[in-house]
Amino acid sequence: MTKLKLATVWLGGCSGCHMSFLDLDEWLIDLAAQVDVVYSPIADIKEYPEGVDIVLVEGAIANEEHLELIHIIRQRTKTIIAFGDCAVTGNVTAMRNPTGNADVSLQLAYIEGADVNQQIPHAPGIVPPLLDKVIPVHYVVPVDIYLPGCPPSAPRIRAALEPLLKGEIPQMEGREMIKFG
Template identity: 65%
Template sequence: MSRLRIATIWLGGCSGCHMSLLDLDEWLIELATRADLVYSPIADAKRFPPDVDLTLIEGAIANDEHLELAHTARRHSKIIVSFGDCAVTGNVTALRNPLGPAQNVLQQVYIEHGDPGGVIPHDPGIVPVLLDKVVPVHHVIPVDYYLPGCPPSAPRIRALLEALIEGREPAADIRYG
């Protein structure tokens, strides 16, 4: 059996889902005997690789960089999991949606509630371009499984990973795309 190639992505969220992943503790050592972590904020890889078996996406789609990375992950991954409530529903990250389009949010943050003489960053490469609306992952790419929770518990993450590594369908509490 070939080793599973796993990636994790952190988009618009708090990184709590990745912290729960790290809460797998000693089981991470066993996982390392069966799979390779090929892309993750934990591994500090710079480019999303080809031929990924499983990608866990934490966080909502909030800016142009998130959008691009989600599409790249979908092209290069066999299985995509929306990992945690921000990825599944938008959750806390989407709380900015009622404030209106991105330009309104930037105006409020940088000018109205910041420095009245300030400016909104607009030079390319300084701040990713905000989308007008924060959306969950499945609004921009097809998702195979949903692992809700804020964050999902380590035992639920382990159950998902074990099932997918063994080629089984995850438990019924993992929603399907």
């Protein structure tokens, strides 16, 4: 039996969706028997691989690195799951959008909000260049499955993944599967 290649990605978000994924507890052992985790913030893998079957994408697109990575993910992945409210709508990550643009947010965070060393980081590699607006995943690439929740519960994550492991499409309907928050 060939195992499916599973990836998880953390973009602009809080990592709560990944914590909820870990709440799958014993089912993670069953999942590990059926998939190879080929990319995840939980594992130290540097480059997103080719031929990924399923990816759970947590978080919104907030900076240029996210924008580049999501295009790579779409090219190399069969099924993209927008994993959690930030990936689906922008949610908390997009709360900076009403401030205007990225420069306003950086000014607020690094100058006005700082007690010491008031300076916006500018050396390459320190802070990836922010996009002016935080956007959900589907604004950039096609998404195959939406898994809302802040974070989605472990049973909801399992209910989305189990059919995919059997080559079926999960039924994302009813309050238990599509409730936000």
